Amino acid sequence: MCGIIGLFCKDTALESKLGQHASDMLAQMTDRGPDSAGFAIYRDQVAAGKVKVTMRIQGEKTDFVDVRSKLMQQFGNDISLKPLANHAVTVLPVDTEQAISWIEKNLPECVMTSIGRSIEIYKQKGLPADVIKQYEFESMSGTHALGHTRMATESAVTAEHSHPFSTGLDLCLVHNGSLSNHNQLREKLKNDNIKFQTDNDSEVAAGYLTWRMAQGASLNEALEAAIEDLDGFYTFAIGTRNGFAVLRDPIACKPAVIAETDKWVAMSSEYRAIAQLPGCEGAKIWEPEPATIYSWGDD
């Protein structure tokens, strides 16, 4: 069992409270996933030509002092680096490929959790309440956020295996369920240069969408194809730079509920995560149909 949440602001006035509402939702899902938690937040989009990377530091050093000096040495003073506990967000004035290959080569102590222009991903072992506090989720503003509380079934309990998973630019996925053809699919995607950090099944779903979209598919088209190609049980919430989508497998055993008002769209594994949102009493509330794509923002 796992818990997933997503909150998408339709009204920009809500953006300053996104973190507060989304972290309340995430905390409600503690019973469904006390092993680890994580969230993706879309905020402070950087200009075209720049790239924003979220990194987690591991090993003996827990601060980013050395990382900062290496980055400045390479990219000059026109970088920013904002550490938050063992994660840090850096904005680099180079193209994505350059940034990724340089970080992979020169910052072996760092694992990239997200890459794009607005996405930031924070994830860690431990109770959702601790993860929320550690990364100051409550005080964050942004356009949309997705979160996950994990009760592991398929693979180990580590920060790497926590959700959200991101394998493409500004794309992330949270998953409740289990996939049965992930090993085969991972091998196939690796051949097409999709990179994976773990043996986790959900990361394969994220990689699959990245692969489809790299071929020119829209998010909706990639999800249509996923219904055919992914075998298993799933409720997915997917974030892109401007959009948010929900998909359940054709049997739809894994729970999901969506609520929408003229100010926001929210999804969660259980209604109790949504119940506390402002204006929920007047929201349209439904359980998503099996094998049906629901999306907001971009198509």
Next chain:
Amino acid sequence: MKTFDLADESVSNLNQALHLPASGGLEFMVLNPGGKHCVAVGAVADTRITIEGHVGYYCAGMNQNAEITIHGNAGPGLAENMMSGKVRVTGNASQYCGATAHGGLLVIEGDAAARCGISMKGVDIVVYGSIGHMSAFMAQTGRLIVLGDTGDSLGDSIYEARIYVQGKPKSLGTDCVQKSMRDKHKNELGALLVQAKVSGVDISGFKRYGSARELYNFKIDNLSAY
């Protein structure tokens, strides 16, 4: 009236009180359920239980005799395996409400999600709104009444349960067919709507669905498959 505030008291304490035959005739008020699971499960006596707020999984499961009202929404498995009594939810119910229930009356004032009444064994279920896919799958006996529409595969592999739908089924499952509305069916439906406190609907707007009984016996035409 005995009040259980689940913000302070455990669900187990509430349920243990409901497991006592001596709870018969008493009234219980449950506050701040906050989406907790297994609220008011296993009641045995003719207790009246009012729940103020949303409940999580398996509320009112295995109910016997008690009358349980939920002012809010219910998570998956509402009134699962109910034996008798009444359960009413003023909002929506999540998937597999009334699953395997043997008796009693389950009323959903909003919508019910997928697999409503799956394998029902004698319960009566009345849904004011619509229901999701695979509802009444392998339903054995009892009545399922839906004022709205249904999802795909209604009544797949149904036995002898009877389904009445005012709206439109998205599709019927294997061996589920539309059947004629005879007087006894109209009377049965009318009586159930009264019990469920539904008024102002025209019984002639309902269609009845049930088993074609094609799956009951081995078909000699299939012999060559073995």
